[in-house]
Amino acid sequence: MLTADVVVAIALGYVGLLFLLAFLSDRWSRKGSRWISNSPVIYTLSISVYCTSWTFYGAVGSAARNGLEFITIYLGPTLVFLGWWYLLRKLVRIGQVNRISSIADLISSRYGKSNTLAVMVTLMAVIGTTPYIALQLKAVTTSFEVVSGGSGDLLGNLSGDSAGGIDPALWVAVGMALFTILFGTRNLDANEQHPGVVAAIAFEALVKLLALLMVGLFVVFSFGGLENLFPEEMSRRLLERENVFGGRWAVLTFLSATAIICLPREFQVTVVENSRESHLRTAGWLFPAYLLLICLFILPIAAAGLTRLPEGANPDMFVLTVPMAANQEMLALFAFIGGFSSATSMVIVACIALSIMISNHIVMPVVLRLRWLRLYDSADLKTLVLFSRRFSILLILFLGLLYYRLSAQTEALASMGLIAFAGVAQFLPSLLGGLYWRQATARGAKLGLMGGVVLWVYTLLLPSLAEDGTVFGEIVSNGLFGWEMLRPEALFGMTGFDPLVHAIVWSLTANTALLIAGSLFSEQAPLERLQSALFVDVFRNTPGDESRALVRSAAIDDLRLLSRRILGADAADRQFRDFALRQGRDDGVPVADTAFITHLERQIGGNVGAASARVMISEVVSGETISLDEIIRMVDETQQVIEYSQALEANSRTLEQTAAQLRQANQRLMRLDTEKDDFLSQVSHELRTPMTSIRSFAEALLKADEMPPDQARRFMRIIHDESLRLTSLLDDILDLSHLESGEVRWQVERLDPETAATSAIAACEGLAAETGVRVDHVPADTPAAIRGNRDRLSQILINLISNAIKYNDSAEPWVRIESRVEAGRWRVDVRDNGPGAGDVAPDQLFSKFARGWRQIAKGRSGTGLGLAISAEIARRHGGDLSLTESSEQGSCFTLTLPVAQ
């Protein structure tokens, strides 16, 4: 049996370990080792401070009571983190650029560094967090008593008083105060980052996850697998509820999604302690994975508790009592440490976050109003800030303890988690409005926040505190002043809803509506407008932009004095030195220009909050003007950037098209190039054949002295014929090259194309008679006139007709020339019943370089350039020559020419 002493000793040992870990990490990071801030995994683990003892113990309790509903608390944050690129990244960027120290600071900065807003948010955060801290203290106490077998029994119905006379809550509170003061307020850091605390929190996150997983695994295996643990009637008992996925499911998911952004402690670990934006990449999926693991065994543990433990056992303690009922004391002890971890980590981070808010937004403004602490006094404000932080931590823990003592007997604490969530959810409209809506004004934010909080108190907090017979109880049952319409849980007759859904719908609707209405009907102050431009367009502004719109000057010595008092002498001097270097000055004294003042204000704001920093800087600054024109120009410029990038996109599309065209042109050129090579080798070959025969016959004539005159004559005839062929080939090549280069000038006249056809047919009559080919001429019905050169046109037709005659090898060969006028063009078809052009591609047929040319010209007389020349002539007449039909039964070449007007 574990005794109280053993448990206390182990808990103390664990706390000692945390202190050691925090101490070492702090020391490493001050020595310049950055593994804590460099590790995205540690960052993610520290975010899991979201899972408090309300998760560790409460999730199982909630599962046993309400079935699947507990899972919504983890699905909301999952969705927010999956969408990190849009919301969290912007929050982190704004936080880093503007040295935001808390959520109150963020909202106040956005709305013109309004201190009123900062105070409102801070108070709301304190109201929402104190009961939550009390809840953690209660969880530690209760679990301690269960595990040490104090006054508790397995039924877990416990009172706040411990048997041993020690109240663990007090000791936990003292221990946590000590830890937080030691590692959370060690010094003032311009980024409000606490590596020691983060390392300890991350370690605790691992411990609580491991503890929960081990209890879960134990439960599953000790029952002999899931089948025995989770029979169908258990599944039915736990999960089958009326309307599981109703309004409450949606509202709880929304609420938890809101909480992961708005809870002060979450804001602290996610935004303020973030040292690199890129950590969000990992956290974006790793944190959802952590939450999934946390949820994995919740239902099995609940099932095991309901099966094994006596009726009426407290489901909130199942995580402890289930292992204990199986006499697994070590496991129970580990589970206790897990629960202890989740409680302490929440208390520590919440205290740090709240102490920053209280000291920056409540203590500092008061101090700044006191005469005797004004700038020109020598008092060191840095010490004062640290002191007020420590005092705030003690105050918060004291409040938590007090709340716990006063309400320990009631059941109010159990529902506190969701009530606190609903409270901080009131920050959401101002936060999102500030991040994405340029026109949101401070007036709107104040109105919205106020309305939301009032409704939250009235519809949710008040009923939770009400007991029958008290004033509150009276209001809850009969409405304020006895008006039925004002019943807190059925406002204006909205009945039939779950109280939480009812409260959320009313408070957030009112909050958002007031923010929008207030913003529409009020003007932004100049500073507000500047800040809104800086926040909404944070990804587009370049740092230092605001110094264009905010012009001011100050004496450098005043600035040095002020920053030394806040940042400390060394840190302040370093800021001055660095900035002087950036300005290109090597005397270490920067010029007190607008940029430097803005930079300094941010540094100071990192320590005392933007609103207080502004008040302080304003003390030493003179001649501040905010140029509305510049702000408008800034907003315009970001607009221009958007337009510019759109134009760029369009441009790159055009470029892509051009590139595609160039690629095509290049391919065409390459094809032409190979065709040209092809042509050259073809021409050489064609020239070589006659040359070779001329040479060999000439040699034979030279060598043979005695040659019969007949033979010599025959040889010379061959030489003569071959020379003629050579000449005509060269003529053709010359002709073609002249045609193509456009050097040929011929006489152009108005003429009847039929006359050209007639003369061409006449020229071919001899050839036709020789080969026995019938030539028919079918002229057009209507006379047409074209502009062109008669001889050249005849040349085309002669070429076509003579080819048709020469290559026609059918039994009854015929050629038909048929012309007509259609669509403003004179068209002539030269049709034959020859063998056709084979499978030569039509465009190659007319190309002088084509490979197909070789096949056609093979073994036939003529240079083979005729078609290429004809096509060129047709083109030069504005007409077209094409092969319109080609088959085994014959082919048809068509020449079209434009009719002259």
Place this chain on the structure above:
Amino acid sequence: MPRQKLRDAAFILPFFGLILIMPPFVDIFFSVRLLGGIPIILLYIFCAWTALIILGWMMSRRLVTDTDMADPRPPILHPLPPEQRDADG
């Protein structure tokens, strides 16, 4: 995938997750009967959850470019010698 499309996908992902876990879709899978010892509804939620995490992981690996994740804080031009750094801690 082009960067802009990837960003659009990253924008859609949480809403896709929302559709998966909200009625009417989640109602389709509401059954307390068991599949391999696990209630079907629970199996569905955990599977959807895991799928979302895997999608988020795949996207986050590609979603980042150097310029997006540039450290917005102005660079410190001259690192301090160690003794000075210790002095102000």
